[in-house]
Amino acid sequence: MSVAEANPIPAAAPRVELKSLDTLWFQVGGTVCNLACTHCFVSCSPTNHTHEFLALAEVRRYLDEATRLGVREYYFTGGEPFLNPEMEAILEATLALGPATVLTNGLLLDPARCARLKKLADATDYSLDLRVSMDGYDAESNDPVRGAGTFERILAGVRNLHEAGLNPVITVTEVCREATTDSGKERFFALLRTMGIERPRLKVLPVFQIGAEAERGGAYESWQRLREGDAPAGDWDHLQCSACRMVTDQGVWVCPILVNEPTAKMGETLADTLGAFPLEHPACWTCHVYGVSCRT
Amino acid sequence: MSEKLIAPLTVHRGLATWGEKLVPLAAFRQAAAETGLRLTQREREAALRAYRKATADSTPVEGPYSRIAVFGGVYSNHLALAEVLEEAARRGAEAIYCLGDLGAFGPSPEKVRPLLSHGGVLAIQGNYEESLASGREDCNCGYTDPRDNHFAEISYRYTAQSCSPGFKAWMGTLPRRRRVRVGNRELLLVHGSPRRVNEFLFHSTSPAPFLEVLLDQNRCDGILCTHTGLHWQRRLPSGRDVVNVGVIGRPANDGNTHVWFAMLEAREKDGLGVELLPLRYDHSGLAAEMRREGLPEEFVETVLTGWWTTCLEILPARERAASRF
Ligand code: SF4
């Protein structure tokens, strides 16, 4: 059975081939989160069990397969990864095989955990990166999106990482309009510098108008779709799905964005998912137009 | 807490989010279970094997040699280039290879040309040569940080203006990869990686399993590369080697002013001997020349202190942590 048969698609949607499986994502926190941000494109919340935590044993099985495919880097997201009681053990197993990045909301980064993370980082040959999400450089801009009181708690997490000797990447979505301008970015840098972080790191991501964000900021319109011929020479290498896959507790999805679309599930093992994928979802339009990569 | 934030805290009880719809959990799980491929065990093994299979490559194999010298990233540092050629000869290199990026950063790019030809250096194209030879507007370094881009632009423009058309045309004739036999090992020489001229292979982001697959896909016993500016080597579980030879154009961001190159030799016991070697040169002479040419003081500082002041954004967490800036 071909992938086309598995995912019947409208004829107009272009298909992206998997060039190489460089980046493997794990939906390690499922869709469970201690926050319920109004712009969460995965609609995570404390009660959202669409995807459950991944167990260490499951992660190991995929890591085995990933090494045979020469995966270059591992990313962990959710939901909130550190709600998963096995998260640190999962990181340790992963860091024996390659570099890892954890996307976190920063709320569970107490000093003891940060010290343990630093230990993990020091014990491996490979890079460990923490990415902490914020949606404003003050409580006034951040808290309406992430929840009351979160700004201070996020900063405390960032400070704990910094004090443990880890320099996180601060991730901001374009819900924060200023983050798209140089002067807005400078405000984030200034905030981090006041915390003693001399080399602040920032990543700005566009919003995907799906999940909770569709309600907050508006859903996609019907013209926001990709069509054959949108990419010059049919080359879709700039899309992360040409080099990534996403593992959840229910199998392997094409990318970290479409985990709440059962149609974007590609198979049970990585070997099942080495074929092409049809870019029929409106979120694909954002990836293409903004050149998005969720990698750091 | 606003009303808006209280709603989602309970809204998902027993329900799944399917796109923007709420559906019973079981409905989502069943739809997911029914979607996608489910290959047989045998098909899976075949898919994994096919993925690792080597692609055809008609690059001729040079050698065999018993000892070669390899360096990358000259960055117009003709003083270090003269030094490395002497050092290679002293160490008995039978051939000398350069992995590209002849220009940028340093002064007077034309000065490296006679040294390369007199030294009989066998070179490949880096992203710099590709860009210069094809008249590109930028160096294709792939920086995203505006400050990195600013300095990359300055050095690219300077090199593009001070390079003769003849030199640029010659760069365009260089191969993009070479295969070289050292003893019984066939080594693939590339600039960034075998996949892309501007792919960064850093030590902390090039895990052994990834490199093993890259070697399989390119059917070789070792890969020699540069482009990151930082030297490292990894002996893989299969006994094969990947060596980033570093650059001779600027120091390795470790507070030392020397630069790095590699010697590779055939060995009875373990097949390939790899030595990464520091190289001293007249760095204050280079700094003086750079100032005369009006190059940015940030670059001069790097030459004099051994710490990078630009292009730091490309460094992975581990390499960045060891960095001063
Ligand atoms: S955006 Fe992140 S922190 Fe916020 S609800 Fe979604 S997963 Fe949780």
Ligand code: SF4
């Ligand atoms: S959402 Fe983006 S990454 Fe996912 S399949 Fe569409 S284009 Fe690819």
